[in-house]
Amino acid sequence: YELKMPDDLVTPLTTAAAAYGNTCAPADIYQAVKKVWASKWNDRAFVSLRNVGIDHADLRMSVLVQPVVDADYAFVIHTVNPSSKDKADELYAEVVMGLGEALVGNYPGRALSFSIKKTKGQTPKVIGFPSKSVMLKIPRQTLIFRSDSNGEDLEGYAGAGLYEAVPMDEEETIHADYATDPLVWDEGFRTELLSKIAEAGVAIEAALDGVPQDIE
Numbered sequence: 001y002e003l004k005m006p007d008d009l010v011t012p013l014t015t016a017a018a019a020y021g022n023t024c025a026p027a028d029i030y031q032a033v034k035k036v037w038a039s040k041w042n043d044r045a046f047v048s049l050r051n052v053g054i055d056h057a058d059l060r061m062s063v064l065v066q067p068v069v070d071a072d073y074a075f076v077i078h079t080v081n082p083s084s085k086d087k088a089d090e091l092y093a094e095v096v097m098g099l100g101e102a103l104v105g106n107y108p109g110r111a112l113s114f115s116i117k118k119t120k121g122q123t124p125k126v127i128g129f130p131s132k133s134v135m136l137k138i139p140r141q142t143l144i145f146r147s148d149s150n151g152e153d154l155e156g157y158a159g160a161g162l163y164e165a166v167p168m169d170e171e172e173t174i175h176a177d178y179a180t181d182p183l184v185w186d187e188g189f190r191t192e193l194l195s196k197i198a199e200a201g202v203a204i205e206a207a208l209d210g211v212p213q214d215i216e
Helices: 007-018 027-040 042-049 187-207
Strands: 063-069 073-078 090-097 112-117 125-128 134-137 143-149 165-167 174-176
Touching: 007 027, 027 042, 027 063, 027 143, 027 165, 073 187, 090 187, 112 187
Parallel strands: none
Antiparallel strands: 063 143, 073 090, 090 112, 112 125, 134 174, 143 165
């Protein structure tokens, strides 16, 4: 059974496409939305829910539509370090070259990881250097469609990385040459970048009443 695009979506999707150079046809946008929503039923998600004893109907899926930033780096921040004994005072984050799907998707290798105390003026401590073999880029104005589920709110279940992210334009897969990247060999650059990422995490947590955050 094919889900048809509702008539009342044609105009807003056409308007959204026009804002991005008119390269995104409404029918293509709706197809991307369906792909993300349908990923609620993929094998990984089904098995993960079953393994923790959560009813599939308890997982609710919506779709975020966002502009793609042609990023030099992407990161994930945990404002509470999941592996630290002093959790409330320490932040943990991971960084990769290019778009974030190489970090949150099922791509081999590891990101650069670091921890840092959340008090101002602290120096980030590198835990592991990156070994991702690829970076992803979309060097043009476009949209990406990403899952936004209540998986993070279900007890014992995270759901991170299980659901699809669908860019309107295909990502370019490029060799990630970390051997020549300043993130690895330029300590001053690395310290400044990681400190700014940490500052963003601390500010977001503070803006949300000090509640620990998982930020992409």
